[in-house]
Each structure stands twice: as C-alpha cells, then as structure tokens.
Amino acid sequence: MIISGTSGAGKSIRIVEIERNIIREGGTVIAFDINGTHEKVEGEIYNYISAQRDGLNVKLLDTSLVQNGQETMTNLLEYVMTILCPRQLRGAVQQNAVREALKFAIRNQKNFSTEMEAIAEGLNVQDSTEAKGAYRHLCDILEGNIFRCSEKQIIERRLNIISLKGINPKTQKRIIEIFLGVYWKMLRTNENNLKKCTLVIDEFQNLAFETNTVLFQMLTEARKYKLQLILATQTLTVFSKKQLAVINQAAVKLFFQPNVVDIRQIADFIEPGKKENWFAKLRDLKIGQAITVGELEINGHPKSQPIVTYSDYQSKKAAQPPNLPHNIGG
Ligand SMILES: Nc1ncnc2c1ncn2[C@@H]1O[C@H](COP(=O)(O)OP(=O)(O)OP(=O)(O)O)[C@@H](O)[C@H]1O
Ligand SMILES: [Mg+2]
Incomplete structure (x- = not known):
C-alpha cells in the first residue's frame, strides 16, 4: 500500500486506523516511528520499542x-x-x-x-x-549501540512501534535500512516466524530506494513473499520514472490532498487518460479523504474504479461506527 499526501492531509491518522484493523484481524504490525510522531495508541495492542533506550535485536552475522x-x-x-x-x-x-x-x-x-x-x-x-x-x-x-541484545521483542498480534526518536536523521535512515535488509533476508530464506507481519514506514522517500536497494526489491517482489508493506510519503515528485513504476505496482494506493506542485503529476499517475478529472478531484479533497486506487473490495464486492475513502476520525474517538464502507485496511 502506498500513501501520499501533503503535510496535514491525514496520512498518519489513516495509517493508525489501518494498523488497528490489521491487529483486529489477527495480524502483526511493525511501524517505524521516525520522530515520535506516530499517533498514540492506548491499550495492550501496543508494543513500544525505543531503538536508543531498549536496543534492537537484529542479527547480521548469523552463520x-x-x-x-x-x-x-x-x-x-x-x-x-x-x-x-x-x-x-x-x-x-x-x-x-x-x-x-x-x-x-x-x-x-x-x-x-x-x-x-x-x-x-x-x-x-x-x-x-x-x-x-x-x-x-x-x-x-x-x-551507536542500537543493534544489541534487547529485552524488548517484536510481539505477534501487536502494533509494534519502533521509535527512532533522539537519533540523528542520517542514522535513523541507516537503522531502518539495516532492519529491512535483515527482515527481507529472513522472509526469503523462509525461517521467519513473523510471516504475517505488516511493515509500516512513514516518510519513506528518505530511504535508499534505487534499483538493487532492499526497499526497491521489497516493492518489486512483495507479492512473491507475501510481504505486507505500507509506505507513506508527502511527495511523489522526488522519485524517478523507474521508482514510480515500482510504486505503481502496489496493490492499493491512497492519494490524500497533494502538495500544489504535485497535483498534476498525481492526477496523471492515477489515470493518465483522465488527468483533468482527477486533477479536479484531488484539488477538492478534504483533510482525511483519499482517492483510493487498486485492488479494492467493499463489503466483499470487488470495486474496479477508484473511490474516495474517508475515516470518521472525530466521532471514532467516541464510538466505532458500524459497517461503514470507508475503512480500508487488513
Ligand atoms: N479523517 C479525519 N477526519 C478529521 N480530521 C482529520 C482526519 N485525519 C486527519 N485529521 C486532522 O488533520 C491533522 C493532521 O493529520 P495527520 O497527522 O494524519 O497528517 P499527515 O498527513 O500525517 O501529515 P504529516 O505529513 O505532516 O505527518 C490531524 O491532527 C487531525 O486533526
Ligand atoms: Mg504524518
């Protein structure tokens, strides 16, 4: 799943909703929280790991x-x-x-x-x-003493938030890349007990994503290894044609309000033949709304056309609305 949208468009709020849905359906989530900006989640679904304070159990030299x-x-x-x-x-x-x-x-x-x-x-x-x-x-x-024996483990059926708060941006990036590299190898060698994990990376445009990088391989071959990836970015203009082609292969894409300079490119990306139509729709999106494209299903029925999805974030705090077809997740 690819999520794009300008700052404040509603990406993080939607991501946490999707994460909750995945946990509700028995899945496991690992979300990287770059600067402690991940939405706060209460209750026992939540497993918080601070890379700096707790360390990360990542084994590179496993012989x-x-x-x-x-x-x-x-x-x-x-x-x-x-x-x-x-x-x-x-x-x-x-x-x-x-x-x-x-x-x-x-x-x-x-x-x-x-x-x-x-x-x-x-x-x-x-x-x-x-x-x-x-x-x-x-x-x-x-x-950095980040990769070390840690008492904190990734827990199944939980929302595992790996916080990189307090670490400098360059190192944060490297830590995520190394984590992904090790995870990717575990998936491919089949000895991984976290198979049904969903990895969530906000601001993924900052990670190395050229041909041959782990992230590029992950996006290209995710289906083969049943990897669930949710990648969010504020902009798509930073990517090359080749990278956009790989991004475009994602099963589901959510386009929140784009940055004004991105709007044309994204309209073209959604449906090249109907650029003007999507341009107008993108411009009119409200906070929290996303044009949603890809392999969609509403109450069990496949939906081939893009739709606008929205999560009722304000009222959800009070009660969970039943059977709204708006929630994409899981
Ligand atoms: N579905 C929604 N309904 C109502 N308000 C919303 C909704 N989603 C987001 N908001 C409001 O917009 C604010 C910004 O949303 P959010 O933090 O998800 O943006 P973002 O796209 O992640 O931005 P950034 O790229 O800067 O992290 C929220 O704090 C909330 O007040
Ligand atoms: Mg955000």
Whole structure:
C-alpha cells in the first residue's frame, strides 16, 4: 500500500486506523516511528520499542545457514556488505576492509557483547587508511549501540512501534535500512516466524530506494513473499520514472490532498487518460479523504474504479461506527 499526501492531509491518522484493523484481524504490525510522531495508541495492542533506550535485536552475522550448508560464507558476507555499507562507501579497498572486518567479527563474535563492537574491532586491528576510512562511514552504526541484545521483542498480534526518536536523521535512515535488509533476508530464506507481519514506514522517500536497494526489491517482489508493506510519503515528485513504476505496482494506493506542485503529476499517475478529472478531484479533497486506487473490495464486492475513502476520525474517538464502507485496511 502506498500513501501520499501533503503535510496535514491525514496520512498518519489513516495509517493508525489501518494498523488497528490489521491487529483486529489477527495480524502483526511493525511501524517505524521516525520522530515520535506516530499517533498514540492506548491499550495492550501496543508494543513500544525505543531503538536508543531498549536496543534492537537484529542479527547480521548469523552463520546458521552457512553451518547447515544452505548458504556459502561468500554469500553471507556479500549480503551483510550490501546492507551495512552505505552508498558513499564505494571504493573497492574500503569495502575490502569491511569484508575483512566482518570475517574477523564472525570468528571472534563471542568475545564481544555486540556484533557491531566486533566489526569495529575488526576494522581497528587492520590499522590501515582504508580501514579508517571505512570506519568513518560506519561509525554511527558501529558506535551507536542500537543493534544489541534487547529485552524488548517484536510481539505477534501487536502494533509494534519502533521509535527512532533522539537519533540523528542520517542514522535513523541507516537503522531502518539495516532492519529491512535483515527482515527481507529472513522472509526469503523462509525461517521467519513473523510471516504475517505488516511493515509500516512513514516518510519513506528518505530511504535508499534505487534499483538493487532492499526497499526497491521489497516493492518489486512483495507479492512473491507475501510481504505486507505500507509506505507513506508527502511527495511523489522526488522519485524517478523507474521508482514510480515500482510504486505503481502496489496493490492499493491512497492519494490524500497533494502538495500544489504535485497535483498534476498525481492526477496523471492515477489515470493518465483522465488527468483533468482527477486533477479536479484531488484539488477538492478534504483533510482525511483519499482517492483510493487498486485492488479494492467493499463489503466483499470487488470495486474496479477508484473511490474516495474517508475515516470518521472525530466521532471514532467516541464510538466505532458500524459497517461503514470507508475503512480500508487488513
Ligand atoms: N479523517 C479525519 N477526519 C478529521 N480530521 C482529520 C482526519 N485525519 C486527519 N485529521 C486532522 O488533520 C491533522 C493532521 O493529520 P495527520 O497527522 O494524519 O497528517 P499527515 O498527513 O500525517 O501529515 P504529516 O505529513 O505532516 O505527518 C490531524 O491532527 C487531525 O486533526
Ligand atoms: Mg504524518
């Protein structure tokens, strides 16, 4: 599901409603909360994990597949390299230093309390300019002490909110990308017990989303792995043609009030032949309303035409209105 709309259009309010519906239907949600802006949710459906305070249980250097012959060490190293190394870390010699550090970390894991400490030491012991250069690119992750043993786990059938509050924006991005990389591998190697998870990422335009990035792969192959993704963005104009084509494959798209500069492009995106029609509809959307396109069903009946959906947010606080066909979710 792709959600777009300008600031204040109603994306976050709708997202939390969709999340509640998913939980009600027995699903599990993992939502990344970049700056503590996720709508507050009360009650026991909620599992709050602060990346900084609680840490995140993410294992990059898991050699179990190598040990039982399902994966080669080269493959494991390649995979860790792609998710750990940011785009800036391109030079072959620096990358090689990271690869050596990873081998060191795998060999010496048990002497360190976290994987990142082991990798950092693996770079330090090389004592070369390349290793120092690589360290500089990775230091926020290596020293951030985010990926560590944590008492807080993702809980099934809950709305798990991973808060990245208090972490600088560049590192927040890297943390989400690494989390997604590990999650994506678990899905593809089938040893993941969180299979029915829905991942929710607000402001996803800030994440690396070029060809070959994890997010790009996730969007392209989500169906194959039964991955549920909800991605929200304030704007679609930042994306390339190729990225828009992948975004367009999403099963459901919700277009809230766009930014004025985006309106034409989005009208064209909804239905190229009827641009003028959608232009007028987009312009007239009220807060909370979204033109909803894709594989829709209302009370069990498929609906092929785009519709305007709306959630009655104000009165919902008092009581849940029964059987309104407005709620898209689950
Ligand atoms: N369905 C709705 N009915 C009535 N009011 C709404 C509805 N949805 C949102 N609002 C109002 O609009 C405000 C902004 O909504 P929301 O936080 O969801 O915007 P947003 O699209 O997430 O913006 P941003 O991109 O800045 O995060 C809410 O605080 C609420 O007051
Ligand atoms: Mg929001």
